[in-house]
Amino acid sequence: MKFMKLGTRPDTFYTEEATRTVSSDVPSDLVIRINNITYLLHKFPLLPKCGLLQRLLTDSGDSDNDSVELHDIPGGEDAFELCAKFCYGITINLSAHNFVRAFCAAKFLRMTESVEKGNFVLKLEAFFNSCILEGWKDSIVALQSTGKMIEWSENLGITRRCIDSIVEKILIPPAKVNWSFTYSRPGYNKKRHQSVPRDWWTEDISDLDIDLFRFIVTALRSTNMVQPQLIGEALHVYACRWLPDTTKIRPPESSASLTNQPVEKNRRVLETIVSMIPADRGSVSVNFLLRLLSTASFLGASPVTKTELIRRCGLQLDEVTVDDLLIPSHLSSDQYCYDIDLISVVLESFLVLWRIQYPAPSQDSQFMRSIRKVGKVIDCYLQVAAKDANMPVMKFISLAEALPDIARPKHDDLYKAINIYLKVKYCLPRVPVFKHSFCSLVLKNHRLLSYSAHFDMAMYITRSILI
Template sequence: MKFMKIGTKPDTSYTQDSSRLFRHLTASNHPPNPISLIKIYLHCRILVTDTPNDLIIKINNISYHLHRSSLVPKCGLLNRLCTDPEESDSVTVELNDIPGGANAFELCAKFCYGITINLGAHNLVDALCASKFLQMSDSVEKGNLYPKLESFFHSCVLHGWKDSIVALQSTAKLPEWCENLGIIRKCIDSIVEKILTPTSEVSWSHTYTRPGYKKRQNHSVPRDWWTEDISELDLDLFRCVITAARSSSTLVPQLIGEALHVYTCRWLPYFKTNSHSSFTAKETEATLEKHRRVVNTVVNMIPADKGSVSEGFLLRLVSIASYVGASITTKTELIRKAGLQLDEATLADLLLPSQSLSPHLQRYDTDLVSAVLESFLTLWRRQSSSNSQLLHSLKKVAKLIDSYLQAVSQDVDMPVSKFVSLAEAVPDIARESHDRLYKAINMYLKVHPEISKEEKKRICRSLDCQKLSAEVRAHAVKNERMPLRTVVQAIFFDQESSSKEASQVLVSRGKEIPMNEHNMMQKLHLGSAETASSIGKATSIREGGGKTREEKISSGTDPRKLVRQGTGSEHKRHASRDR
């Protein structure tokens, strides 16, 4: 950071009480005389010298008792306001609208008295605006304050990375003045120029605290080296910098996305923790409004390019948008963006906390996941069915949703309706296997033993036992939590699978396989839509003794026994044909 020191006379401090420290102007119009300390009486600041004070400057509730002979020659504004410099009486001037307030005026007043002032990026903008307001230009007196400050601004502050950011941040207090003087534009141009500098040429100090970076053997400057420093800017200034950087067309969308991610983590405290509960009691409407502005602005700046931000970032942003009460337009746009790349999400990305803080309501925000899933499916339905890439994405999403169902099924407050809605939202074509779905259903039934038989049937309606692996199907046959209809389906397809295996053995030996009922039943599809009609056919196959399986089950026969009986008789028939 660069600093400029002007003046030679010492600056002293006086403490009125232990809790308040003031910096005071000390000076003398006549160097041989001793410099006296400004006296402070409440809100009155008096410069005591051997010359009487004849100029009172009032800034809001503070009065400065100074000397016209020191200030008027250097300040064009005071020169005009003090029309009669020979007047012996004290002149009072109110400068309530001076940019930078009392602190900025004190810097200018100290310069007039030759007292040492230290200027840097943190206070330069205030001093620039105040000296411009007081008309402290070279046309008033050679070597005046404003041209000195302007020279320091251009030659030092704008050349530094962090100086430019600090100076730009300080313009937030005086936006109109800084805009008119071109300070904002010059700071932004300087910052963007450095952002676009090739990383091999970046030699200035910058902040980069990402986990693991210091452990790397290659200490080359990362491409996103600039993101943490500009995250300190106010929202509007940050937006201006990002907009200017994007307009160059040389910054890749992923870097813009990373800058948005860093800024969001900096200004939304619950973004990293992925939890809202610890902040709710402290949130005020003003804070929520500030967070709403951050969310709305960040969403509007997300590049349209897919993958410019991660799916996890989008999902957490949707969750926070709902929590802080962002606009419907903002939430809709976020859900649309999240739906576009749902196939890139991980299970951890989906495990977002519920918006409700009640201990008796569900733990996870399944409504949000359902909305994003529906957005993804809407896109899929609009595309051609022959789009293999989109079909691949659909299958990835199906696996992700089934894994999500396994996780949320362990929530004791998870309603049946929401579980079923998510399970049935996935199209049949997306699930090549129903093993994950079965595990989710089994876990839900285990955690929620109190649900009714009808609710169990409703939960299992989306389960296709034909798409279960042999191991999982064997588990389903023995599973006492499953409704009877699901067990019967598992039995039927287990036997059908055994029949197919036996048939393949016969074919390999050159034997002819007669067409029978079992071959015809292979044409049946017991998906969620046909379950009710197909189950009747499946259980009507005649067994030894003349009773159907349906009759045996209704009479109390354990379905698992039927599996062993059916499998044994089937093996006997194949063995006799083989002989």
């Protein structure tokens, strides 16, 4: 990170209660109040450099001890003190961390060339152009600090210039990237990897607040020079950084800590991320989409956000694995592990979307391959869900029956899931509808069972239900 040092005198500011003053043999003749802090200073170093103070003190008339209130100075007391120390010639160190507040305060105080040559604004602009905007991480740090002075930063062009600098660097071919960046993906070792990864920039911009991150992503997409998959990876990295991970089964005390997180802020981050997902299929993985959908349910996201996520999950469901579907239920009323309702909704969306595209599928169609792949994964998911003794019978049966007949050329996996469920449950409730539903499910599908060891198992299941 680049620094600029101005001034040579030692720091002689000191504090007495809520008063800041300068150690000097010359009595103070200028009182400046900012919020709850009072500054006892001197006119002779400040007035020649601060056009605003000149005007305010001229309007107030001559006085031996003038008083000025600057409660609305951008950056508050810290920013004013940087400007005051510059006037006194006291050493100050400037960097991307404090540049924005110093620049906004200097502009507010009118420390420009028209007031005095070599003034603070000119030096800050030179530092901004030659150092901060030239650096990758400096530009990001400076942009992040604009969030505390949004209006001033936008009006002075700081925000736009930082964004332009960041986007320009992202668009540079990876082979020409010669600055340091953060990249902590598992298995990546900079010493072993000579080439720069295409997504080298995604972790550093994830430090930004969601609005600033959105500005960067929007600017990148407007160039049409960044692949949708890279945009999707940036969204994935940001979500992993800021959103709670609701896809892991936790003990009750850990689930309570999730609830204590700032829900409103997380919901806004989630909905913004979803709104930025490129329309291109495959720009993000179905695993990521399912994670977002789980988080949306947990945070109570808007219906629009949930509907879009369900649609996107359904569109890519043929890419899913069993592990992707093992999403825990976070409802306090649910005693079972996995969110089978969420999977049912996504499966329904998949079937609706593909029936529209393939109203009369042939044996060789893409739909046939996709739906059989989905059928295989759903039946394997049921085998895992069946191990949960608290899984409601009707939810289990409902998901099993949701798949059309063409999704199961063989029913071995389904029967295995039913067998596991019965063994774990060890006895069905004595309610006739449950027995009737299970019996119907088995009898409906037994003809397509392969001639293997599963046939005996199917007969065992049927007898268990009928007894």
